[in-house]
Amino acid sequence: MKRTRIQKILSSETAIDEVLIKGWVRTRRDSKTFSFIEVNDGSCLNNIQVIADDQLENYEQIKRLTTGSSVSIYGTMHESPGQGQKWETHAIRVEIIHIAPDDYPLQKKRHTDEFLRTISHLRPRTNKYGAAFRIRSRLSFAIHKYFQDLGFTYVHTPIITGSDCEGAGELFQVTSLDLENPPKANGKTDYLADFFGKKANLTVSGQLEGELFALALGDIYTFGPTFRAENSNTSRHAAEFWMVEPEMAFCDLADDMDYAEDFIKFLVEFAMKDCAEDLDLFAKFVDKNLMNTLETIVSKQFIRLPYSEAVAILNRSGEKFNYDVFFGADLQTEHERFLAENHFHQPVIIYDYPKTIKPFYMRTNDDETTVAAMDVIVPRIGEIIGGSQREERLERLESRMDETGVARQDLWWYLDSRRFGSVPHSGFGLGFERLIMLVTGITNIRDVIPFPRTPGSIEF
């Protein structure tokens, strides 16, 4: 007999005669002539309540079942006379697979997120983290569903890259050289002797390669791990994270913003429908205002605000900021959060930033001072998407590279895309962990990724 997932049993409309349940004991309560065993198998948030009668041959052992122990239970399904659950299982046979000793670190009561982070190998066994990682899985699927249904092509851009000028932060170097004793040429490390014959790094973005495929396949997206060696110590940054980067040919900044807004709305709505039970845990215990926030995202049109107007609003606000706001200054977290949380109370897309604060590949606007860039700012998280229309005009692109100190010869292949059938195109990057934070109300990025990598921390 095959095991039945608890999710399937509990969601059943009609009684299932016989079931084989395999899972882990969450808690046990003894009565006079029987014992209630709560079993969870990870397939859903809820446990199934098993009634183990004292007539069972191994009842003495059953009474020693501890939290965390693994069991296999064969029994019959019945409507539960008690409150709190529709179905329960009356055990015919309880096989104890493994008893967890009493130093099992997870207690039945609440633990802090900080403690659970020190036992990341066990935290998926808790309600909260089980729910978070089920949602993470469903949202991964939703990303593919969204783009595949629109006819986008999924592209696997490289993880190891030879270009160090992708323009987004510090890089992790990849090498097969012996770091204790590297080969030298003219007193310097000789990268000709390294694995690829030149310096290599982990990718900080698949965008540049993504553009090449958009200019061949039309609409593409990437979804994969991304690495930044920044010494960032915040609740919103990790050294290894997952990013979604769509890139669309024949697409201007307005279309780009339309996609970004529609995409976020789709994902939030998907989670609300598809992960209702898990989401309910977060609405109850993590963020009481979560459902309001999510409803607002789905129902309200995002505010679209040129950077210059954002600066004007901030200056008019009378709010005291730590950083001054003026045209040409990058908007700080405090400014973005003020706009999304205090001023508009909803997601805001800020666009047309001064070119002086943006990278070389963004398209220069007709005013010659701004570029066709956009950031999507959401309450509580801040920036969740950053994107732009790309500079498709070869001469403009080359002069921007010269201005910003990016060597043309290193990106000859990128420039080729503007040499042969160049077209207007746009794209953006969405931080997947930040999306999960938005959807669940979890406030630390370390708690939405199974085994977080941050400066000084790579356990598990």
Add this chain to the structure above:
RNA sequence: UCCCCAGUAGCUCAGUCGGCAGAGCAGGUGGCUGUUAACCACCGUGUCCGUGGUUCGAGUCCGCGCUGGGGAGCCA
């Protein structure tokens, strides 16, 4: 990298003015009960993060370090 806060039992925390280390939960034993963060009684638990100092005496005050958290920058 910078600023601020914290570190006491397996977990969550209290610890007054510098004077013998203490609760809840978890665990054990017994009881009660179609229970559901079950309940009641009893029992055990310590490198007070490390290190140096001040003091008759330091969990408590001071210096340094480590770890964790919050905020900022970098960004997704």
